[in-house]
Amino acid sequence: MNETFSLYRLQQLDSQRIQRLKRIKQIDQIIASDKAVLKAQSVIQKATNALTESDNQLEEVRKKVEEKALKLKLTQAKLFGGKISATKELQDLQAESEALRRTIKTLEDEQMRMLEINEARQESKKKAEADLQQLLNKKATENSLLLGERERLKSQLPKINSQREALKSQLDSKLIEDYESLFKSKGGVAVAEVFDESCKACGVELSPTDIQIAANPNKITKCKSCGRILYKS
Numbered sequence: 001m002n003e004t005f006s007l008y009r010l011q012q013l014d015s016q017r018i019q020r021l022k023r024i025k026q027i028d029q030i031i032a033s034d035k036a037v038l039k040a041q042s043v044i045q046k047a048t049n050a051l052t053e054s055d056n057q058l059e060e061v062r063k064k065v066e067e068k069a070l071k072l073k074l075t076q077a078k079l080f081g082g083k084i085s086a087t088k089e090l091q092d093l094q095a096e097s098e099a100l101r102r103t104i105k106t107l108e109d110e111q112m113r114m115l116e117i118n119e120a121r122q123e124s125k126k127k128a129e130a131d132l133q134q135l136l137n138k139k140a141t142e143n144s145l146l147l148g149e150r151e152r153l154k155s156q157l158p159k160i161n162s163q164r165e166a167l168k169s170q171l172d173s174k175l176i177e178d179y180e181s182l183f184k185s186k187g188g189v190a191v192a193e194v195f196d197e198s199c200k201a202c203g204v205e206l207s208p209t210d211i212q213i214a215a216n217p218n219k220i221t222k223c224k225s226c227g228r229i230l231y232k233s
Helices: 003-033 035-080 085-172 174-185 208-214
Strands: 191-197 230-231
Touching: 003 085, 003 191, 035 085, 174 191, 174 208, 174 230, 208 230
Parallel strands: 191 230
Antiparallel strands: none
């Protein structure tokens, strides 16, 4: 059995597996926390808060107008009810009526201004909601492509895992431990190819003896510079 080739092949499978798992995680993060969508949702929330504020202010002005209008009605009833004859009291009621009319006019002007603000904020909210929907429609297409890629990557994992386990079952457990330790410590490159009489991983020139051993399917040798297992096809 060619152990170095099996280790080299195991390394390829491990790299493929890691790449797919990494990409699946990346896709999940993209879909879960899309910045553009979050920003659009934030715009809607701000528009909603502003509209709620103007609704409340408009309601307060409406109540004040009703309150002053009722007070004016009562004052007018007293003024023209015929029950009061004292000139001073009638003059006070007349003055109060005029003051109430001025206050009501000011409040009604304020009410009109608030209505305009309220309408503008309603339009802002509608636009923000429409913009979000348009964005979501666009993202649905993009996400469908991402989800398709995710499913394709997931479907490849069982075959990769099966091949990994089959290779590992044929190798000595101590050799597997050594390989896995190197894989973690050497950035996912535990087995280095012999390329142009050098270690492809670190570039150090190899001795003829090391090259000869690396080509032997029944022997394991390591690069004296980086410590990786050498493999020569």
